[in-house]
Amino acid sequence: MVSTAFWRADDAAHHWHPFTDTQALTKEGARVIVRAEGSTLWDSEGNAILDAMAGLWCVNVGYGRTELADVARRQMIELPYYNTFFKTTTPPATELARKLVELTPEGLNRTFFANSGSEANDTIVRMVRHFWNLAGQPDKKVIISREYAYHGSTMAAISLSGMDAMHRQGDLPLPGFEHIRPPYIYRDSGNMTPDEFGIVAARALEERIEALGAHRVAAFIAEPIQAAGGVLVPPNSYFPEIQRICQAHDVLLICDEVVCGFGRTGHWFAADAFDIKPDFMTLAKGLSSGYQPISAVMVGDRVADLLIAQGGEFFHGFTYSGHPVAAAVALENLRIIEGEGLVQRAHDDIGPYLQAGLASLDDHPLVGEVRGMGMIGAIELVRDKDGPIFFQSEGETGALCRDHCLNNGLMMRPVRDAMVLSPPLVITYGEVDRLIEIARLALDLTQRDLYL
Secondary structure, eight states, X not given: OOOHHHHHHXXXXXXXXXXXXXXXXXXXXXXXXEEEEBTEEEETTOOXXXXXXXXXXXXXXXXXOHHHHHHHHHHHHHOSOOOXXXXXXXXXXXXXXXXXXXXXXXXXXXXXXESSHHHHHHHHHHHHHHHHHHTTOTTOOEEEEETTOOOOSSHHHHHHSOOHHHHHTTTOSOTTEEEEOOOOHHHHOTTSOHHHHHHHHHHHHHHHHHHHOXXXXXXXXXXXXXXXXXXXXXXXXXXXXXXXXXXXXXXXXXXXXXXXXXXXXXSXXXXXHHTXXXXXXXXXXXXXXXXXXXXXXXXXXXXXXXXXXXXXXXXXXXXXXXXXXXXXXXXXXXXXXXXXXXXHHHHXXXXXXXXXXHHGGGGSTTEEEEEEXXXXXXXXXXXXXXXTBOOSSTTHHXXXXXXXHHHTTEEOEEETTEEEEOOOTTOOHHHHHHHHHHHHHHHHHHHHHXXX
């Protein structure tokens, strides 16, 4: 029988992990996950771990869904693969494109398939630049994003992202990408009300557009909630002002729903919650609940109509764009979400229960703020609530808390010193209770390590 030690040795020798300090991991050895069911993972040594991250923000319908495995098997037998390059399509790709048009906000009537959020956002960069060239405004090339934004890890997607550590590895961002302040209420609002701060934060976009010249600014991209940025939930005033600014300066609006989509916020899309009317929408993760790699770009009519009427052949795409197995699994995943009422459950039932549980941690000495919406949340750790005063060595306390969570059977992720989470939409009340119980224990152990 293959042992954990065997897997770890092979992993250390040959497997280069993403977003990992490989030297440190080689000394420690990887945790080998061997199976999963519902909201729980098991490693090769038999330890059960409550997955409060739903993989990487993606396993919305939970693990072990035989319906998805059955659909994949049937599609693999009937048509395991064909491309969509040669004036061909497949029923799953066509049906999924139509279904996404039905689900997404009005005006997004074209679907372009890719394999990841990174690829989808790269595609949008191509489309944005192509659009403005066709529109007779070739100087409109700059795309504005935000600090702490995460839009992927390809060269263009990193450039869209606002992560300094990523930029330092590769002389990035590429030319033509700018970043403004995020709507980080807890850190930056001072004495302003959330709505007052929302207007101020949004007008950072207008200030940058005016500084660059509107004739140079092509688009603004934003996650409705900045997930990998620390679950930064904007004030209600923020996106209406963003929308006004984009319209006033003829700037395309890109809504990155890679994390927030498919029920995560208690709405099909966070754009519905914040009344965002985008020109593009980026979809991935919950589209298939992580069971197959697939992503999609939803393209608004203004852009699509011009590209189709005047653009000729679009020299862009991927071998697996609209892969029939991935598309079939995504369709079944959407059927499960609809059939089991998981979006409504996240809005009316388990989402409020999770948020109330997280709010109960606010009395802990290390907790400066708890924030979230639906089935996504963050617990911001601080040295002192009065101020607040943040930890000087950013990230060390979060990493310490993460290790205590994992050692006690809970998977949560640190972003700087905020513990972020996004459990499967099918998590039970009892599992939420256990999540909160372990989180409090991890906070206590972290406090002990810091101050004793």
